Amino acid sequence: MNGPKFYHIGAAASLALLILWLLAWEMWVAPLKPGGSLLALKVIPLLLPLRGVIKRDVYTMQWSSMMILLYFAEGAVRAYSDIAPLSRFMAYGEIAFVCVYFACALLYLRPYKKAAKKMARELLDKVNRATHE
Template sequence: MPELNTSAPMSGRVKKLRYLALFSHITLIVWMLIWYFLLPITADYSIVFKLLLFIVPLLLPLPGILQGKPYTHAWASFIVLLYFLHSITVLYAEPSQMLYATIELVLAIAMFVGCSGFARLRGQELGTGLPKLKTVMEAEKNLYEGKHHEQKNSNE
């Protein structure tokens, strides 16, 4: 695998998305700690359950987020969808915790936008973005047609 040029300059837009991802990620961790460990809620979950379900998933990508790694931001976008779903579920099922769930929802959306936007744009800046589908399809077509013609010519 080629070495990435992580020292490539970062545009202002990419920096803003990085800071959005970083701020919302750290704030979401703090918010979930406050919500499930300091605020009075009626659900009696064990401390281990609350840590494993609400805190640990956010801690997994934290080192890569702090370092500004596009790949980590990309998979953190998938992790934050759990918090998006959790907040929507609480909004629907627990009207008494609507404010708490709304805060979680806003932070989850901000983290998703920041992480996915940063991963995409920074990947493009570093030259690690995915090729366009049109290019991939054309390469596959050329590969297939090339093999097909070789087989046809060898059979004749």
């Protein structure tokens, strides 16, 4: 499996698994209230980029890689502050899925960023040559 395909699958899978992980955490595994809590609604923002990530949309991968850092922060806070061991375990899982998604998204986007920089450099060189003539 080549690099971009591997990173795309890693990003899509980790995002889908993060959604399932968070739902399970807040509904069944360690909810704040027995029977589930409204905190499960935190998965809704993750559903927004899911389609674009699956379709390999570069713009979606860019903005979602920044948005997902909010979930890293939430996981870090809950891993540090939750008293229940099972809830802390779920927080560490959230952190792991976020890290996998972030790394895969950035590695998937790397060739696109290099190509954009190269095009910008060539355009700047062309403009500089035209102004000096």
